[in-house]
Amino acid sequence: MFVDINDNRLHVEVLGPDDAPVLIVHHGAPGLGTLAEPKGSFGPLSDTYKVVVFDARGSGQSEGKGPLTHEQWAADVEGLRVWVGAERFIMAGGSYGGFIAMEYAIRHPDRLLGMVLRDTSADNANEAMARANALSSARVELDLDKFHRIMEGRTRDNADLRECWAEILPLYDHVYDPTVVQQKVEATTYRYETHNWAFTQNMPSYDIKDRLGAVTCPTLVTVGRGDWITPVACSDTISTLIPRSRLEVFEESGHSPQIEESKKFQRVVREFLSEALSHTRR
Structure with a gap:
């Protein structure tokens, strides 16, 4: 369905x-991601939860009015919270969605019952780490011009974004x-x-580390080794910075433990949410 939000x-x-x-659930990769990934990853939880997935503004089939x-x-x-009629809810996000x-x-600490994060970062320091990891990888020999265009948000059109995406995709999976x-x-x-806006306008100043202490809900932080x-x-x-959080590392995953170790991911998330919600009922 299509819903008018803001x-x-x-x-x-x-x-x-x-x-x-x-x-x-908020998907990652603005301009590349869609609701398909969170639907596959969190859709199975719809036996217990009312799961809302969507194409973010400027991604998939959604409109892309600025600012992004x-x-x-x-x-x-x-x-979306107001539209679905939830006073409080659980938030989840992977990668950029995190x-x-x-x-x-x-911004809204009192609205959340819990939060699930997957393979994400609290500032833009990950970009330097990612460049070092990519350049040292023996998996593929990167076209450095394409690599820098996608990492810096300088893709020329959708066809160019596709070529640049194909260049870095081999780096993502464990196997x-x-x-x-x-x-x-x-x-x-x-x-x-959308992709270019995210990486030229948003990422250069992205750093929320000094504000994470304001997050009050139980938080599960997941990441592939x-x-x-x-x-x-x-x-x-x-x-370390979110007070009521715990870290779960998936040893046989790259950037997508929700896919590469899906059974474990489902179990860990279900157990976390059950425990987090049990505290709200006391």
Whole structure:
């Protein structure tokens, strides 16, 4: 369905019973990601939760009215909360979606029952780590011009974004499978203006470390041991700064433990949410 949130049409899907606790999930990779990944990762939890997944402003099938800022994306989450009728809810976000989940938690701490973060960072320090990891990888020989264009938000059009995305995708998984990489390239929806905005306008000043102490809800921080772009050190920083948080490292995953170790991911998230919600009922 399409829903007007903050004067922008969003592509939204709602899974699960109406009377269940609400879980809103924000996908990563602005201009590349869609609701498909969080639907696959958190959709199974719709047996217990009312799961809301959506294409963020400027991604997938949603409209892309500016500004495409963290503030606006967090405001869209708040708009979805109002639309779905949840006084309080659980927030989840992976990769860049984790940036927005944390931004929301800082702005609206009283609205969250819990938060699940996956392979994300509290500042832009991950970019230097990612560059070092990519350049030292023996998996592929990178076209450095394409690598720098996508990392710096200088892609020329959707076709160029596709080429640059195909260049770095082999770095993401714990086990490299060229067939899987090509399938991901084909399945991606490309919105180069959104991607470029995120990495030229938002990322240079992104640093929320000094505000994470304001997050009051129980928080699960998850990360793959082999994550090249938001390494374990980034998640360790988050779990240190958020007061009621814990870190879970997935040893056989790259950037996507929700896919690469899906059974363990489902179990860990379910156990965490059950415990977090049990405290709210006391």
